[in-house]
Every structure is written in structure tokens, then in C-alpha cells.
């Protein structure tokens with residue numbers, strides 16, 4: 001409903017979409033000079049000159065500043081609504097939400113307390129984990145008002161980061177937080193506190209000699225995000241397997257023997273480990289989410305935390321994550337489901353979110369109580385991970401993630417769809433779900449707009465209403481500020497990323513876009529329609545784009561081409577097969593394609609898939625794709641030509657997540673390019689178009705005519721006009 005209204009009245013050019021939104025929402029006042037929400041403060045600074053009217057320059061400056069604060073305040077309201085469904089209200093209450101004062105911004109509980117305590121008695125201070133806002137409830141409305149007036153638009157310096165941020169305040173009905181985060185540990189996971197004494201800890205740490213770079217006896221390696229040493233057997237990160245036939249000389253260090261005996265005696269483990277990996281993490285370092293290869297190690301995996309505590313993230317395949325505090329001198333015991341099915345990893349960052357009251361001592365899940373969270377600076381942590389090398393194949397009950405059981409797994413491989421329902425299920429599993437999972441990583445690789453798409457958007461008349469259907473991270477939404485662009489995507493996580501960039505986008509399916517027929521001057525659909533798995537559905541997606549257009553309106557469509565060699569020219573995608581460097585970002589020339597860039601990742605980590613991949617693609621090495629002898633979809637080998645029009649294309653997920661606005665992650669993830677280790681692989685369904693196929697589909701629609709039809713960097717492209 002709202003969307004329609006927005007589209008309809010977008011003709012008045014000076015109205016920001018976001019401001020307009022607030023006008024139609026129930027707490028808004030009428031559009032007018034400046035004031036968009038009923039309760040605003042005079043920004044505590046720069047405003048005095050405006051009021052006394054000293055001189056016009058100051059007046060103008062103050063006016064601009066006020067407008068800016070208002071804009072940001074409104075943006076913060078939208079973020080809160082989008083993230084939490086919490087609505088800000090126009091009258092003063094006891095409760096404030098303060099944007100940019102969140103744990104995700106790098107604000108500690110301690111610092112925020114000192115700020116908000118200045119204006120009255122704080123009853124509750126909620127700091128949700130990793131979010132860019134906090135909630136504060138005062139004893140009285142008067143106090144909250146005082147805080148609002150003082151803090152809205154106020155610049156503060158983040159302690160520890162030496163960085164300035166500006167706070168923006170809004171009133172909310174009451175302070176609350178629905179704790180959707182699971183509070184129990186993953187099944188079959190234990191954390192045993194104080195397993196060794198400080199003296200034993202010191203001795204164990206001292207026993208590891210990190211001098212020298214690469215050491216054959218202990219297979220010492222400096223990885224991109226930590227140092228490691230192996231004892232007993234080497235664990236190889238190139239194939240994620242243990243070198244079973246070449247035990248390292250010396251076995252496990254003497255000092256570990258009494259410790260292991262204690263673990264056996266106390267029943268934490270049943271079998272004596274014969275392999276040890278010592279990992280050392282400096283603040284800012286981590287290990288990507290992974291499952292230790294099933295075929296390499298037996299069930300029990302134990303890890304001793306030395307030197308400092310750390311938060312480890314566990315993730316179930318259904319997506320839910322549990323952050324687990326591993327205190328110093330504690331033992332993590334992973335068996336059964338937590339060892340075989342859940343990934344574990346350490347996000348590379350300098351601070352962890354932890355419970356405030358028992359600094360560093362609380363075992364177990366972190367997000368149990370948001371009234372009590374804060375940040376804690378990491379220190380050097382050394383872990384001793386003991387495992388037992390497996391001598392026979394794994395027979396676990398989790399075949400979907402078991403490399404020993406890939407025979408059975410193949411049964412689960414998707415087939416070419418035979419009907420509408422199968423098609424929709426295939427897309428759900430191998431397009432929607434995957435983009436949801438990889439959204440953050442995917443978005444971090446999507447910066448450079450493709451030049452000919454930009455050209456199309458720049459050629460549109462000022463004031464045009466444009467829909468970007470399948471907008472991804474919204475990289476085209478801000479290209480031409482003279483347009484009213486709105487994006488939509490099937491992935492909520494990608495739409496959230498658009499929102500963070502202050503772009504207008506919503507979640508919907510490209511087959512059913514909730515925009516009024518004939519309301520758009522133009523549409524774009526870039527690298528989207530090749531994700532539909534039947535010809536009917538691809539045509540339906542084009543028809544839907546056409547429906548949105550008003551007569552004379554134009555649509556630009558890009559799909560991936562079967563022909564990666566055209567007019568005797570290899571596409572960039574093929575040419576970069578033997579490229580020199582793995583790249584995380586899109587080519588700065590801006591000529592590389594969304595799809596081509598996907599392959600850079602794939603190439604960079606081929607062969608690094610662990611047992612947690614969804615499908616096994618190891619058999620594909622050297623050949624482009626499996627022939628479609630049966631109707632099972634082949635898995636494409638990146639950087640090779642296509643041998644089938646329908647296939648699965650791998651995406652190698654890199655560890656960590658980069659959230660905009662989260663200083664903590666921002667700082668620590670800079671330069672994060674863990675390429676050879678532990679990246680889970682996801683597969684996306686694609687139908688690559690043959691020459692003429694897109695054009696023919698468009699021609700079958702009576703309501704459009706083709707204005708242009710061309711090949712651009714491995715894609716077939718058309719520009720349509722609505723008749």
C-alpha cells in the first residue's frame with residue numbers, strides 16, 4: 001500500500017523517498033519546512049546563531065545542520081523498523097533508541113552508561129549484539145527528553161577506536177528486545193571451565209616455540225589469519241585433509257600427555273588423540289566457519305583455550321548461530337551433532353561481545369541477556385586442538401555434510417525440474433536460500449556497476465520512475481540521482497544491505513512484483529532471469545517486467561550467455577582462467593560482470609571445499625561440467641566454457657561477515673582474504689542463454705518490441721519498449 005503511494009507521488013522531485021515515507025506514516029506531521037517528525041530537538045550545537053539571527057551565513061549553516069540531523073534521525077527510524085519492526089513515536093516517552101551507540105558501532109556498555117547517566121536515572125540499558133543502536137529507559141519522561149535534546153546530533157569519540165560518531169535519538173514506546181537468539185549450546189557440545197591451572201597454562205604456552213617461519217617437524221605455517229603448528233600429523237589446508245601416511249616425527253608434545261590422560265579419566269574423551277593443531281590468534285584474527293573433515297578425524301574433537309578467552313560461533317545448516325564464550329583455560333568438547341553438522345569458526349575482529357557482569361568468565365551462549373552485554377578487547381589466544389586421525393571412512397548420520405558418504409549424497413543432488421512445483425523448489429533451494437546465506441560476502445564483491453547498464457540509467461529522463469527487479473545489494477539504485485529508483489530482491493539479507501545504504505528496496509519475487517501495472521518509466525533486470533529454471537518461468541519474469549512499464553517505457557535485461565566465446569573473442573571470464581591474482585572485489589575497470597566476478601572466488605578456492613559443502617565437486621576437476629546423462633544438474637567448473645545450459649555454479653563462501661557501520665568488524669576485517677582455507681561451498685542454479693533465446697522469448701510477448709539486442713561481456717542483453 002505504502003509502496004504504491006510512494007510510486008504515485010514520486011513526481012515531486014525534491015522529496016526524498018525516505019522523508020516521504022515518514023509523511024504518510026502515522027506519526028508524521030504534514031510535509032513542510034524541515035520538520036518531518038513531531039518531536040525533534042533543536043540540534044544541541046550550531047543552532048544558537050539561527051535563533052538569534054546573527055548573520056545569514058550562520059543561519060544557513062545551522063539550518064542545513066538541522067536538516068541533516070533530521071534526515072539521519074528518520075533514517076535511523078527506518079533502520080529500526082526494518083531490523084526489528086519497532087516503530088518510533090512522535091511524542092516524548094521514558095524510552096529512547098540511540099542510533100550509532102550500539103555494540104555494533106564499537107560503543108562499550110561502560111561508555112554508553114557514562115553518556116546517558118548525565119541526564120537522569122537510567123532504568124534499563126539494552127545493547128543488542130552487533131546492532132548499530134541501543135535502547136535506554138529513564139525513570140521519567142522529563143529525563144528522557146533532556147537526554148534527547150542533549151544527544152540528538154551529538155558527536156562523541158568512541159573510546160578504544162579514536163573515532164568520532166554522531167548519535168541520533170528517537171523515542172519509542174518502551175524498551176524491549178525479543179531474544180530470538182537461541183540460548184542453549186549446540187547439541188553434544190560442552191565447555192569445561194578451569195580444566196588446567198594457570199601454572200599448567202603457562203607451561204603449555206611456553207612449550208610452543210614459534211621462532212622460525214616454516215618448520216618441517218611441526219609443520220608450522222603462518223596462515224592469513226593465524227599461525228598454526230601441527231603435531232603427530234600435519235593437517236593440510238590445501239585439501240583440508242590430514243596427511244595420514246606421513247606422521248610427523250616426535251608425536252604429540254610430552255607436556256600434553258598428562259592433560260590428555262586427565263581428559264580420558266574424566267570421561268571428556270573416549271579415545272586418545274594422536275594429532276594436535278596449535279592455533280595462535282592475534283586480536284583481529286580468526287578462523288573461517290568450517291566442519292573438520294569427517295573422513296580425516298574421528299568423532300571427538302577437543303580444544304583447549306590458552307592465554308585469553310574468545311567467542312566462537314557455531315552455525316547449524318538451517319542458519320541459526322550460537323555464539324559461545326570459551327574462557328581462558330577452558331576445554332571445548334565437540335562430539336556428535338556439534339562436531340559433524342554444525343560449523344565452528346572465529347570471526348576475525350578485535351573485540352568480542354560478551355556478558356558485562358562476569359567479564360570473560362561466563363561459559364556458554366553470549367546473547368542470553370541483552371541488558372548485560374558489552375565489548376571486550378581480544379588478546380592473543382592460543383588453542384590446542386586435539387583430534388584422532390580416522391582410519392576408516394566416516395559413517396555418521398549426517399550424509400549431507402559427510403565427505404565419506406558422497407555416494408548417498410549424490411542422490412540428493414537436484415534434478416532438472418519437470419513441473420512448476422519442482423522448478424519453484426529448485427529455485428528455492430538453489431537460488432533463494434543460497435543468496436540469503438552468501439548475501440554479505442556476495443555484496444562485499446559487488447561494487448562496480450557495469451558500464452552499459454549505467455549508460456542505460458543515465459540516458460533516462462530526469463524524474464523517471466525506475467524499478468530494479470532483482471537489485472541485489474542495490475549497486476544500481478544510486479547511479480542516477482535524477483531518477484526515482486526502487487529495487488526489489490528475493491533475498492531479505494540483500495534488501496537489508498540496500499537499506500543500510502539508504503536505498504529504497506523491498507523483498508519480493510520477480511514473478512510477482514507488488515508495483516502497479518504501467519507505473520514505471522523503466523525497469524532493469526540484471527543477471528536475474530537466468531536463475532529461473534523453466535522457459536515458462538523465464539518468460540513470466542520478462543512479462544512481469546513488461547507489466548510494470550507504462551506505454552513507451554523501456555526495460556533493460558541482462559542474462560548470462562552460453563557463449564563465453566563470441567566473434568572469436570573469449571569472454572573475460574574465460575580469459576581470466578589463468579589470471580595472476582585472486583581477487584575479492586569486482587574489477588575496478590568496471591567492465592567485469594557480476595557473474596564473472598563470482599568465478600573469481602570460485603577459482604581462488606577450488607579444491608578447498610571441506611566436508612561441509614552442499615555438493616561434492618571434486619570429480620569435476622579438469623572437465624567443464626558433467627554431461628546430463630540423467631536429469632541431474634551438472635556442477636559447473638569455474639572458468640571453463642559451458643557444456644550444459646542448466647547447471648549448478650559453485651560459490652565459495654569466505655569466512656566472517658562484514659557489516660556496515662560496525663566499527664568492530666570494519667576494522668578487523670580489512671584485508672580479510674582467507675582464500676585457501678575452510679570455505680564452505682554453495683551451489684546456485686543457472687540457465688545460461690543461447691544466442692537468440694532471450695530475444696525470442698521477448699518477441700513472443702505482444703506488448704513489447706525490441707529496441708536493442710546485444711552481447712556484452714558474456715551476457716545476452718535486450719532493451720525492450722512497452723507498446
Ligand SMILES: O=C(O)CCC(=O)C(=O)O
Pocket residue numbers: 277279287292303304344383385
Ligand atoms: O582455535 C580453536 O579452538 C579451533 C581450531 C579449529 O577449529 C581447527 O583448527 O580446526
Ligand SMILES: [Fe+2]
Pocket residue numbers: 290291292344
Ligand atoms: Fe575446527
Ligand SMILES: [Zn+2]
Pocket residue numbers: 294295340394395396397398401402403404
Ligand atoms: Zn561423516
